Amino acid sequence: MNLIIRNDDVNPNTDARRIGETYSVIRSFVPDCTIWSCINFLGKTSEGESVYPELPLRNHPLDYFFDIDRASIRHLDKVDLGAIVSHGLLHVDHAKLSPDAQHMSIVTSCNYLKTKIFVPPFSSYNDDTEAICKHSGIHMTKPSDGWKSLESDRFDPRHKLWFFHSWRFTPEMMKEVFLRSLEAVC
Numbered sequence: 245m246n247l248i249i250r251n252d253d254v255n256p257n258t259d260a261r262r263i264g265e266t267y268s269v270i271r272s273f274v275p276d277c278t279i280w281s282c283i284n285f286l287g288k289t290s291e292g293e294s295v296y297p298e299l300p301l302r303n304h305p306l307d308y309f310f311d312i313d314r315a316s317i318r319h320l321d322k323v324d325l326g327a328i329v330s331h332g333l334l335h336v337d338h339a340k341l342s343p344d345a346q347h348m349s350i351v352t353s354c355n356y357l358k359t360k361i362f363v364p365p366f367s368s369y370n371d372d373t374e375a376i377c378k379h380s381g382i383h384m385t386k387p388s389d390g391w392k393s394l395e396s397d398r399f400d401p402r403h404k405l406w407f408f409h410s411w412r413f414t415p416e417m418m419k420e421v422f423l424r425s426l427e428a429v430c
Contacts, residue, residue, distance in 0.1 A: 255295040256314035265415040273422035279326030293411035329361035399425035
């Protein structure tokens with residue numbers, strides 16, 4: 245299996261220059277990895293590049309995620325985003341949505357992005373989410389797949405599944421993630 249580095253929350257607030265530079269750093273240290281850009285189409289203006297401005301996101305009521313004012317990632321067209329995968333139309337806990345709303349979010353976003361991979365926001369899902377993905381021929385990632393975080397775990401290239409949020413990193417910070425892992429080996 246090829247090493248995958250998954251960037252959750254690529255969204256309308258993502259800075260094109262910064263994500264491009266961050267991906268260049270990743271590719272310089274792990275040239276054979278596959279980068280997944282997990283796309284949310286809709287969001288709320290946020291200076292910090294997160295999909296919504298008020299962090300942490302997990303504890304907000306469902307209606308918070310419906311208050312959007314941005315709806316495009318076209319500003320990222322010139323950036324090599326690697327493999328494009330879905331993070332849903334909205335960055336919302338899909339387990340809190342009705343089955344019909346989940347179906348619309350997952351299938352519509354995957355169809356538009358031409359992907360068969362769905363990464364649930366907050367890594368949260370329920371039986372309906374799994375059934376929708378299975379019925380639609382979409383692979384859904386799960387924490388039980390073995391994903392580790394570049395934000396909290398020391399990078400080890402022998403482990404094949406990693407994730408991070410680019411809005412939490414500058415290119416220099418990403419470089420430090422890989423340099424620390426090299427120092428641990430030496």
